[in-house]
Amino acid sequence: MKINKICCIGAGYVGGPTMAVIAQKCPDLTVTVVDLNQERINAWNDENTDNIPIFEPGLSEVVAETRGKNLFFSSDVEKAIEEAQVIFISVNTPTKTYGKGKGMAADLKYIELCARQIAKVAKDNKIVVEKSTLPVRTAEAIKSILDNTGNGVQFQILSNPEFLAEGTAVSDLLNPDRILIGGDQTPEGLKAINTLVDIYANWVPRDKILTTNVWSSELSKLTANAFLAQRISSINALSELCEKTGADVNEVARAIGMDSRIGPKFLKASVGFGGSCFKKDILNLVYIAKSYGLQQTADYWEQVIIMNDHQKKRFAEGIVKTLYNTVAGKKITFLGWAFKKDTNDTRESAAIYAADDLISEQAAVCVFDPKVSNKKILADLDELQTRTPDKNAQSISSFENPYEACKDAHAIAILTEWDEFTEYDWQKIYESMQKPAFVFDGRNILDKTKLQKIGFVYQGIGS
Numbered sequence: 001m002k003i004n005k006i007c008c009i010g011a012g013y014v015g016g017p018t019m020a021v022i023a024q025k026c027p028d029l030t031v032t033v034v035d036l037n038q039e040r041i042n043a044w045n046d047e048n049t050d051n052i053p054i055f056e057p058g059l060s061e062v063v064a065e066t067r068g069k070n071l072f073f074s075s076d077v078e079k080a081i082e083e084a085q086v087i088f089i090s091v092n093t094p095t096k097t098y099g100k101g102k103g104m105a106a107d108l109k110y111i112e113l114c115a116r117q118i119a120k121v122a123k124d125n126k127i128v129v130e131k132s133t134l135p136v137r138t139a140e141a142i143k144s145i146l147d148n149t150g151n152g153v154q155f156q157i158l159s160n161p162e163f164l165a166e167g168t169a170v171s172d173l174l175n176p177d178r179i180l181i182g183g184d185q186t187p188e189g190l191k192a193i194n195t196l197v198d199i200y201a202n203w204v205p206r207d208k209i210l211t212t213n214v215w216s217s218e219l220s221k222l223t224a225n226a227f228l229a230q231r232i233s234s235i236n237a238l239s240e241l242c243e244k245t246g247a248d249v250n251e252v253a254r255a256i257g258m259d260s261r262i263g264p265k266f267l268k269a270s271v272g273f274g275g276s277c278f279k280k281d282i283l284n285l286v287y288i289a290k291s292y293g294l295q296q297t298a299d300y301w302e303q304v305i306i307m308n309d310h311q312k313k314r315f316a317e318g319i320v321k322t323l324y325n326t327v328a329g330k331k332i333t334f335l336g337w338a339f340k341k342d343t344n345d346t347r348e349s350a351a352i353y354a355a356d357d358l359i360s361e362q363a364a365v366c367v368f369d370p371k372v373s374n375k376k377i378l379a380d381l382d383e384l385q386t387r388t389p390d391k392n393a394q395s396i397s398s399f400e401n402p403y404e405a406c407k408d409a410h411a412i413a414i415l416t417e418w419d420e421f422t423e424y425d426w427q428k429i430y431e432s433m434q435k436p437a438f439v440f441d442g443r444n445i446l447d448k449t450k451l452q453k454i455g456f457v458y459q460g461i462g463s
């Protein structure tokens with residue numbers, strides 16, 4: 001089958017950037033990204049590509065280069081499905097908030113809706129690609145929905161999980177460590193796999209394109225996220241021991257990271273990992289293990305989440321304890337709200353939980369984040385439903401200028417590792433604060449010696 005039209009259902013953090021890069025690297029392909037969310041589609045189509053809904057270094061340039069040529073954003077889902085030969089599904093797969101598996105299993109209702117819509121609309125044979133992160137064996141359910149339409153259309157389901165990280169999405173997409181494609185090991189399945197391999201081979205060396213059966217591909221994605229998160233929880237667990245013993249977690253991480261079998265990446269102790277995926281994907285893995293009766297496997301991976309929750313909690317508790325056991329009426333300034341630098345995404349950010357705990361202790365929390373709006377900060381807090389939206393609005397405020405945000409504060413907490421925080425005039429910040437002036441560096445990014453010399457009381461994570 002000669003492929004000239006593809007579409008992607010879901011114009012989010014994965015669908016948008018992934019399709020923009022495919023469009024850039026495959027000028028002969030027409031790429032349409034569709035979403036039910038009209039507001040999101042309008043933002044993707046904003047005349048000024050700086051206003052696209054997702055902030056990622058380099059992304060607005062790729063969109064500017066391709067949009068209107070071979071990249072299109074639309075809310076006409078059915079038309080896009082009908083015209084495309086390959087359909088990527090990149091919708092959200094959040095943790096279930098109701099019914100069986102509540103709080104653990106992945107909610108597949110959006111995936112199922114896509115499958116039903118494809119089944120309804122498709123008039124000719126299609127390749128359907130799971131780009132969303134899904135529980136192992138989801139392709140079976142999609143296939144069952146698609147194969148029961150009775151209209152004679154043949155579908156091939158491929159699993160092609162995405163490994164990009166936010167903040168580095170464009171470079172990850174341009175230079176991926178690997179592309180993983182799982183498909184049926186039948187002649188038709190292998191043909192479909194090759195079709196997708198050929199698309200990626202436009203810019204990814206073929207030896208980095210790995211093909212497997214569907215189940216291995218689905219499970220590899222959950223496994224990769226579980227391993228990455230496990231490293232963070234492992235180093236965070238040791239950060240607490242460092243604080244008790246006088247060891248410095250940065251030095252420990254460096255020492256173990258030089259062992260080539262361990263490697264230096266993902267060993268940065270922090271206030272805890274956030275993001276929309278690590279927690280939900282591990283909970284999903286735990287749920288799957290439990291549903292097969294593998295209690296020990298489930299417990300083993302659940303500990304990664306338990307450790308992360310502990311790390312977030314103990315960060316807020318540490319602030320209260322150091323500020324003489326009360327933060328009531330004290331101004332605590334958060335530098336950073338996004339779950340990591342170089343993104344405007346705040347999903348599951350440790351900042352939300354730390355702020356919530358401090359507000360419960362009656363602190364006045366002020367926030368500065370270069371990419372997150374006051375509206376988003378309030379919405380994130382409201383989602384926790386700890387108190388009324390009115391009460392949240394009274395307890396938290398945000399500033400567009402970091403120096404204003406820090407003025408008169410009793411303490412500053414670093415929640416996101418934005419590079420610009422290291423470049424601030426810390427002497428000036430110190431002079432504007434209440435004394436003693438405290439810094440709680442939840443990312444270990446500031447120069448401890450320099451800050452102590454200025455007069456700050458500095459506390460890092462595990463150092």
Ligand code: NAD
Binds near residue numbers: 163
């Ligand atoms: P997102 O919430 O940013 O985007 C999903 C989009 O799908 C939303 O805009 C939503 O409106 C749309 N949508 C839902 N149902 C739809 C339907 N039936 N028709 C049309 N549009 C629909 O989510 P995301 O962060 O892009 O994640 C998508 C998937 O990719 C998830 O499974 C996630 O686990 C996985 N993933 C995410 C990342 C990441 O960095 N965010 C990385 C790798 C994998």
Ligand code: UGA
Binds near residue numbers: 167225267275
């Ligand atoms: C992660 C994975 O890295 C991607 O490969 C995967 O595709 C993606 O999840 C997904 O499936 O959604 P992402 O969550 O965007 O990507 O960002 P990461 O760089 O992994 O950071 C996750 C969290 O861990 C952030 O809060 C970050 O600050 C924290 N982190 C990371 C640490 O605390 N220490 C580290 O050493 C590394």
